[in-house]
Amino acid sequence: MTYTLAQISRIVQGGLKGNPDAVITDIAEIQNAKKGELSFLSNPKYTKFLETTGAEAILVPKDFKGEFKNLILVENPNYAFSLLIAKFRPRIPLPKPQIDPAASIAKTATVGKDIYIGPNVIIDDHVVIGDKTVLFGNIYIGKESTIGSAAVIYSNVSIYHRCQIGNDVIIHSGVVIGSDGYGFVRTEDGISKIPQEGGVVISDDVEIGANCAIDRGTLGNTVIGKGTKLDNFIQVAHNVKIGQYCFIAAQSGIAGSTQIADGVTIAGQVGIAGHLKVGKGAIIAAQSGISKDVPPGAIMFGYPAQEQSKARREIGNIRSIPDIKERLKIIARELEQLKQGK
């Protein structure tokens, strides 16, 4: 596929500065782009590559100040570029509707139209699956669980009984949904298990990265809200409620019964203790340890986490200790001189 720059600017609804007839043959990252290729610039770290890139043209933000032979100015270069990925790199299509003879589907299960079920998929009693859903191989779906329509579930996913998966949900390989919450009581003669009889609700448009684990609730449900995106290795403990359109980056964990409001951004390797509330739109920096409620809109950082500005000041304070010691030494010397002088 090739496009002229004029065509590209129409696809991304951007303003064109340069040659509208320039021919674009592919897309590439700015540091790697060669003649004929279109790139984008959104992270300022990459601005330096403007000097060296072989790119034919670059997508930039509307307020871009730099110079380049061919520019397309857009609201969001990242988003505009993502539209072009679909044009230049058509994905391998999802498998066509078919039910593999090596799948094990209970007679009491209800399966929608135009569905793909791969080899060795196990669908247990009373499961309901919506239309156009794709289930890759080696998946297990437990009793009475429901899957919406147009969902895509990759290989080796385990969904326990009584879980509800919404429409257009994407679940990557190795994910476990509905495993028992970690509930135990120490007793005189050992440890007693607290039954975990709630379920899990995964709302529409959620994406769950590889090897995540989302435990079932004790009585009620563990819930992930509409459009929320989980990276890989996320731990979601029992009874957690996550709001809509949140980002949670890899290897973060949320302990039992914590509530995350809408639009929260959690970076990688963050830990959030149990029974807390994280307010709407809060941002939590990587590796932070959250041990208290987080107010809406707060930016948190550190272990234990504080408001980022406070945490930063604290680091500055620590780094000023050598200076404090130096000043102490000077004062002590002057004091000594004063005493001697008397």
Next chain:
Amino acid sequence: MTYTLAQISRIVQGGLKGNPDAVITDIAEIQNAKKGELSFLSNPKYTKFLETTGAEAILVPKDFKGEFKNLILVENPNYAFSLLIAKFRPRIPLPKPQIDPAASIAKTATVGKDIYIGPNVIIDDHVVIGDKTVLFGNIYIGKESTIGSAAVIYSNVSIYHRCQIGNDVIIHSGVVIGSDGYGFVRTEDGISKIPQEGGVVISDDVEIGANCAIDRGTLGNTVIGKGTKLDNFIQVAHNVKIGQYCFIAAQSGIAGSTQIADGVTIAGQVGIAGHLKVGKGAIIAAQSGISKDVPPGAIMFGYPAQEQSKARREIGNIRSIPDIKERLKIIARELEQLKQGK
């Protein structure tokens, strides 16, 4: 199912304060409980909900001081409530004994009585499985491994060769047991692998959360002691020995050859370095990094971890730096005045 409060008090062996004829139709968390529902109170954070809950009755500790229309006083409200979950929310029963025709069972394997083996389970040569054990679908069990009786292993679990799983063990989906320990030697021309020829021993009554990984020993076994409970994503490296009745919360990792004594509690996202000893009953706070032996009964916190009281004091010290600076300024000023005065 409905019970009178008098019946409930007998089930949980608790004292009743209120109306013995009150009818309980369900159970619920205190913040959600409605008329007719019974709840419990054990975490003091939730005491505030006493004012707003619609609950008919509440399980409280024996020394509870507050007021409510109907109370049942018990040693451990958590434990008492867990007994009631089983009454009000009977779980979906485990699958009935059956061997699915889509399982692949080696002729040399020995399988007990009253066993359930789901579709696509692979049981390799010389495996032995005890009576009443349940193996959900898509499980792999390697050569010469043994599984005890009444164990429950969920879907997509991988157990390598020569691992021993005890009685009444529960293993959640995505768990890997017996993968090679991480043993390598840098050599002149690259990296050489150290063979990992020990095994893994999972003792009776252990529960292992979703997506854990427990590596096999190099020569001897990696061992998890009786009744220990692992949350999700726990990393147990080669040659680790974990004692009895420990708790290990999600995303914690224990490096090679470390020994954890009985009754230890490890919170989430903790890292414990290799070749260490953690003493009996020690408690390690979330996200701590343990780089030295931990004495019995110690409470550890921080990165690098210290005794919690020390770590807390240290945080207090850091937060006092602005005050130190302020005092330094005042002293410097006074000193200057003194010098001037001379």
Next chain:
Amino acid sequence: MTYTLAQISRIVQGGLKGNPDAVITDIAEIQNAKKGELSFLSNPKYTKFLETTGAEAILVPKDFKGEFKNLILVENPNYAFSLLIAKFRPRIPLPKPQIDPAASIAKTATVGKDIYIGPNVIIDDHVVIGDKTVLFGNIYIGKESTIGSAAVIYSNVSIYHRCQIGNDVIIHSGVVIGSDGYGFVRTEDGISKIPQEGGVVISDDVEIGANCAIDRGTLGNTVIGKGTKLDNFIQVAHNVKIGQYCFIAAQSGIAGSTQIADGVTIAGQVGIAGHLKVGKGAIIAAQSGISKDVPPGAIMFGYPAQEQSKARREIGNIRSIPDIKERLKIIARELEQLKQGK
């Protein structure tokens, strides 16, 4: 199998100090070794066991100063011992070439010679697999992916479409390769997914521990260089490039587009932010949080990480705060006395 000490010294090409006719019947860790058993000593922490071990002989480094009845002196005791593990504890051989009838292999796939494909393995269209490769059960390999020769892939591994796995690669159970990178853009009406249409390249001689996740690139490939060894639970985000012969210990994560040079050592639970460069031979201590480029050969530690020597000094500084306060008190007192004295 038994060997004389003279035979052992020839196998490991070491110098013998002691009785060449001593008979070695097995190998064991120094703290557990009994009569007739050979052990090794490389970690100085274990030197104390020289006093108590029942070992017949011990492998030690050439410059070893201690005394013991029978010693074999070698360059690298760890490596020498690893050669003996293979002699005394022959591993269960890999399964013999065979294609299980319960595997699902696409007609368009190309499968090499002397290959083992276990039950329920799914091999999708246009996959190519080299000679002598072993695929345990319940594996999924997506369209157009290639696997080299003499690779070993354990059960329940998921490899998405268009991934390239080299020769002699070992992939442990539960690993996911080629899942979508975590790429999204917030838009006015929610969150939009950025297509992830690159692939993954796993070079020759790489080993990947249990339950790792390696995301596919956005346009280009996520790459792991020759001979690099990943422990369990490693997160490798989209577009990451890892060099040759690196070590990455358990539960570490590398965010998108970061480049790791050759010979880097990353300890456990480390987090490395996106779009960074980690220089050749750098070492990153456990639980560190890397937020800036790391120069070649640097040793980094802390959260946020600094050069280890600096981070250590900083800890020393923090621990000197009580002393600073004490000195402040003394100075204030002396100052007061001076003022009074005037």
